[in-house]
Amino acid sequence: MAKLLEVKDLKKYFPVRSAPLGFGRKWVKAVDRVSFTIAPGETLGLVGESGCGKTTVGRSILRLIEPTGGKVFFKGTDITSLAGKKVRLFRPKMQIVFQDPYSSLNPRMVVLDLVGEGLHGVSLQKKKDLVVGVLERVGLSPEILYHYPHEFSGGQRQRIAIARAILLQPELLICDEAVSALDVSIQAQIINLLIKLRQEMKMAYLFISHDLAVVKHISHRVAVMYLGQIMEVAPTKRLFANPLHPYTKFLLAAVPVPDPECKRERLVLSGEAQMGADFARTRVDEGCCFAPRCPYAEDRCRREEPPLVTAGKGHQVKCFLVKSK
Ligand SMILES: Nc1ncnc2c1ncn2[C@@H]1O[C@H](COP(=O)(O)OP(=O)(O)OP(=O)(O)O)[C@@H](O)[C@H]1O
Ligand SMILES: [Mg+2]
Structure with missing residues (x-):
């Protein structure tokens, strides 16, 4: 294209x-x-x-x-x-x-x-x-x-x-x-x-x-930003049907779902949620910038920054927990 x-x-x-x-x-x-x-x-x-x-x-x-x-x-x-x-x-x-x-x-x-x-x-x-x-x-x-x-x-x-x-x-x-x-x-x-x-x-x-x-x-496509970085980008339908980054999942779960049959995974974010973005931004000098709030964060996430990997057609995610394709 x-x-x-x-x-x-x-x-x-x-x-x-x-x-x-x-x-x-x-x-x-x-x-x-x-x-x-x-x-x-x-x-x-x-x-x-x-x-x-x-x-x-x-x-x-x-x-x-x-x-x-x-x-x-x-x-x-x-x-x-x-x-x-x-x-x-x-x-x-x-x-x-x-x-x-x-x-x-x-x-x-x-x-x-x-x-x-x-x-x-x-x-x-x-x-x-x-x-x-x-x-x-x-x-x-x-x-x-x-x-x-x-x-x-x-x-x-x-x-x-x-x-x-x-x-x-x-x-x-x-x-x-x-x-x-x-x-x-x-x-x-x-x-x-x-x-x-x-x-x-x-x-x-x-x-x-x-x-x-x-x-x-x-x-047509959506990019998800967190603390200055793009965490996930995908065609719109794909992103909403199959969000892969824990932050995207959190964002989507926060949207009211009109269909009661449609049960989305609800994530509880820990950490600095209520302290504001700047607090988290100045604190994280290494590792994944979302790690302080991520319920799935492992030691590695706090040490190393994950690369943006391809997880499907036009779908890229910046998370160690997502397998690249
Ligand atoms: N002129 C500036 N001087 C210092 N800091 C700034 C300036 N403009 C933006 N910032 C900081 O940069 C960060 C990003 O701000 P920005 O306005 O781009 O966010 P945003 O995603 O558009 O937010 P919102 O959804 O509230 O519009 C914030 O922490 C903000 O405080
Ligand atoms: Mg703005």
């Missing part, structure tokens, strides 16, 4: 504490050697608990923040080594939609300017035509051109944010918790809109969410 996006060994470390003269400085490994690919038109779901590094992955890919290490290839070009000006050439091709449509839209701009901001050197009439066209695409009336963001509901604002992101026909759309702030019924409408747009415009999505039901619905 051709690759639209290839992320290789991506790292982003943030300093957590500045020690005198810089000695003993600690780092939060927000993203730690993350690798994955996205094919044209494919949707990769990225899931994991709050603070596991999902947003940092998305922002590093777009170079909204500078990665500490690793490479990001977009259609074969290494965009991590491009200078500022050249990165801008790629911006129209890769766009992002954020969680909060209230803060992501400038309150002082009207819809025409918000949505059409990325257009340069076009006449006002052309700008209006293009903006009206894209508003129709996302289910909004052309009558709203001169209205301000505060005049709209959350769902309508997210449609405006999507219109703005797709105006220049990107090939990759990063959706970072794009529906998480919306009511459930509105969520479904926006998800359906994203699925429609994906078909019409042949866009690929990196769909970041902590909501597994939504991710299951929209993604």
